Amino acid sequence: MESLKILLVSPEAVPYAKTGGLADVAGALPKAIAGHGHDVKLIIPLYRQVHRNNYGLEKVGQDLNVTTAGRVENFRIHKAPTGIDRFEAWFVEHDGFFDRPELYRDPKTGGDWADNDERFSFFARAVLKACQSFDFIPDIIHCNDWQTGLIPALLKVDKTYNDFNRTASIFSIHNIAYQGNFPEESFAKLGLYNSLFAPGQGFEFWNKVSFLKAGVWYSDMINTVSETYAREIQSSNEFGYGFEGILKERSADLHGIINGIDYDIWNPAIDTLIPVMFTPDKPAGKKKCKAALRKALGLPQARKDVPIVGIISRLADQKGFDLIAEAADELLSLDLQIALLGTGDQKYHDLFQALNKKYPKKIAALLEFNNQIAHLIEAGSDMFLMPSRYEPCGLNQLYSLKYGTIPIVRRTGGLADTIENANPVKGTGTGFVFNRYDSKEMLAAIKFALEVYRDKNIWEIMMLRAMRQDFSWDMSAVKYLELYEKALKKKTMISL
Ligand code: ADP
Numbered sequence: 001m002e003s004l005k006i007l008l009v010s011p012e013a014v015p016y017a018k019t020g021g022l023a024d025v026a027g028a029l030p031k032a033i034a035g036h037g038h039d040v041k042l043i044i045p046l047y048r049q050v051h052r053n054n055y056g057l058e059k060v061g062q063d064l065n066v067t068t069a070g071r072v073e074n075f076r077i078h079k080a081p082t083g084i085d086r087f088e089a090w091f092v093e094h095d096g097f098f099d100r101p102e103l104y105r106d107p108k109t110g111g112d113w114a115d116n117d118e119r120f121s122f123f124a125r126a127v128l129k130a131c132q133s134f135d136f137i138p139d140i141i142h143c144n145d146w147q148t149g150l151i152p153a154l155l156k157v158d159k160t161y162n163d164f165n166r167t168a169s170i171f172s173i174h175n176i177a178y179q180g181n182f183p184e185e186s187f188a189k190l191g192l193y194n195s196l197f198a199p200g201q202g203f204e205f206w207n208k209v210s211f212l213k214a215g216v217w218y219s220d221m222i223n224t225v226s227e228t229y230a231r232e233i234q235s236s237n238e239f240g241y242g243f244e245g246i247l248k249e250r251s252a253d254l255h256g257i258i259n260g261i262d263y264d265i266w267n268p269a270i271d272t273l274i275p276v277m278f279t280p281d282k283p284a285g286k287k288k289c290k291a292a293l294r295k296a297l298g299l300p301q302a303r304k305d306v307p308i309v310g311i312i313s314r315l316a317d318q319k320g321f322d323l324i325a326e327a328a329d330e331l332l333s334l335d336l337q338i339a340l341l342g343t344g345d346q347k348y349h350d351l352f353q354a355l356n357k358k359y360p361k362k363i364a365a366l367l368e369f370n371n372q373i374a375h376l377i378e379a380g381s382d383m384f385l386m387p388s389r390y391e392p393c394g395l396n397q398l399y400s401l402k403y404g405t406i407p408i409v410r411r412t413g414g415l416a417d418t419i420e421n422a423n424p425v426k427g428t429g430t431g432f433v434f435n436r437y438d439s440k441e442m443l444a445a446i447k448f449a450l451e452v453y454r455d456k457n458i459w460e461i462m463m464l465r466a467m468r469q470d471f472s473w474d475m476s477a478v479k480y481l482e483l484y485e486k487a488l489k490k491k492t493m494i495s496l
Helices: 021-034 116-133 150-157 159-164 184-190 211-218 227-235 244-249 285-297 321-331 346-358 371-380 396-402 413-418 439-454 456-467 473-495
Strands: 005-009 039-045 058-068 071-081 087-093 140-144 168-173 208-210 221-224 254-256 308-315 337-344 363-366 383-386 406-410 432-434
Touching: 005 021, 005 116, 021 039, 021 087, 021 140, 021 473, 039 116, 058 116, 071 116, 087 116, 116 150, 116 159, 116 184, 140 150, 140 473, 150 159, 150 168, 150 211, 168 211, 168 473, 184 208, 208 211, 211 244, 221 227, 221 473, 227 244, 227 254, 227 413, 285 308, 285 337, 285 371, 308 321, 308 346, 308 371, 308 396, 321 346, 321 439, 337 346, 337 371, 346 363, 371 396, 383 396, 383 439, 396 406, 396 413, 396 456, 406 413, 406 439, 406 456, 432 439, 439 456
Parallel strands: 005 039, 005 140, 039 087, 140 168, 168 221, 221 254, 308 337, 308 383, 337 363, 383 406, 406 432
Antiparallel strands: 058 071, 071 087
């Protein structure tokens, strides 16, 4: 394959700004792709959260502008080296839109920023303008989630972007429930022909303007982050959130590629954020991490070896917290301790604050975003609980494997594709998997895990098997490159 010019557009990316798994993917995939000899730029908004000095950002070029919502908006591009050959990071600086306390949400109202439609339609145009003015017309523009959904549409319907007539667009869905749907009046702000907003066209979704629909509709290829989730979101409203029909129509172009893991960051052999490093050959350090975790969270040392179950998550219904809420008393009567790290819905903050008070010896719930503690929980826990209602890919179960922390998961999406249920008799499996979204089934899987835990030999073999699993980006990057090639072929055929 000849060397390609690739632009990865994302609303967030590690190490610059992160709210969830998309950031991990957007930080790691470009590295892996550049490693294959392609020229990759990542572009994200320059949020307040990005530490400009830490990452060597430099303002480049002149003031640029685009028109959004009928206003001319000025912006600047910053660039930063990434330390990786052929991979550079670009940032769109517009303080009015991005110098805010949170990325997507207004902490004062608890809801989304009221002008998210303007922020991300501005971002889409600014990204394309930046390419034009820095003379980087990519072969592939790889867009991620609704915030970037306008880009594939602009490439197809706005002649300002004729320079990109050979550029193929990919749209990746990291979570179909986040759709970027705005009131009908929003459409006028996008600067497109009114006729494009109509049923049977690419923007209209139940009388709303949907950025997600635009991404799905206009991109040359679509993918999501596991094969099972790719099937699930076409199968029913339960998973597709209204997009099942639209996706089914594009079934031939919809692919599932499991996320890789950045083992430069999530790897107990080299992790500087944990007190003692460890490997499958020298796993002893894990015990010290467990003691350090107890100390850090104030969980008392039990008389005997009690397993710690870790949870790191957005506190949202998607992640199965209603099951945990339902089962809380029985769960906390079991022979285990829980180390939870998370932020999200107020009802779950209230729940875990109450459980902290009621069961101080059994659960420590830290309700904040804290990367260092996330690493410590992965390293120091024995098991990791992810009872998700749906899970596009899920990353923490994969980090857990690497740290010898056995995942307990529900069989859905990426969890189904990455965790094999334990069979101690056959000596197979990397975790504990339950099927139905049901608190009793979840409890049964946890009880099964606790039983196996008591047999130290079997447990250790399982831990080592988990630690030796390989979910590095190598495999997934190759699949993305195949997808890019398919998109380019399709694009060439259409333009012939
Ligand atoms: P999602 O993107 O749906 O939130 P993923 O499992 O794909 O779920 O990715 C979540 C990422 O965010 C993981 O890297 C996880 O460690 C991290 N994370 C979630 N909540 C927190 C938190 N409170 N503190 C630190 N990291 C967190």
